[in-house]
Amino acid sequence: MTTQLSSPAADPVAFVAEAERMTNERDVESIGNIFASDARWRCVIDGLATEDRGLVAIAQRWRLLCGFMSDRGLLVEKELVAVGENRVVNRWQGRTRGRARPMGTEIWTFNSAGLVEDQLLTGFLNPRSETSPAVLLGLAASQPVTALTFARRRLMGVK
Secondary structure (H helix, E strand, O other), X not given: OOOOOOOOOOOHHHHHXXXXXXXXXXXXXXXXXXXXXXXEEEEEEOOEEXXXXXXXXXXXXXXXXXXXXHHHOOEEEEEEEEEOOOEEEEEEEEEOOOOOOOEEEEXXXXXXXXXXXXXEEEEEOOOOOOOOHHHHHHHHHHOHHHHHHHHHHHHHOOO
């Protein structure tokens, strides 16, 4: 099912609900109903950053992401967080067949026609506690200065 929305800023709750439906139904065809032809789509998931421009490239990337979500059994719930003159921000919380509890945010910016001209999707597929050995080892391996600074501050306590 594809839906043509009026101005997202006029009904941001409906826009976020439609974005949730498109995600959970893996509705790639509806991309053309909400994105401008020259739109930019950016995605940062667990540090992996991608950027695409234009409907064809965005649809291809969205198709890849939909396949990934299907393989993982990922479904999301989206909640409106903030609305600006031409911007909608939502957070999302996912559930998979496994233990992971993915989460993130989306920032949607609209052109004067009410179409998405820019989207930034950010998320974490398996967020864990700050005391998780896996998280601490991963941080130490990928960002040693940050890991050491964080560990030093934790040992010093809050002042």
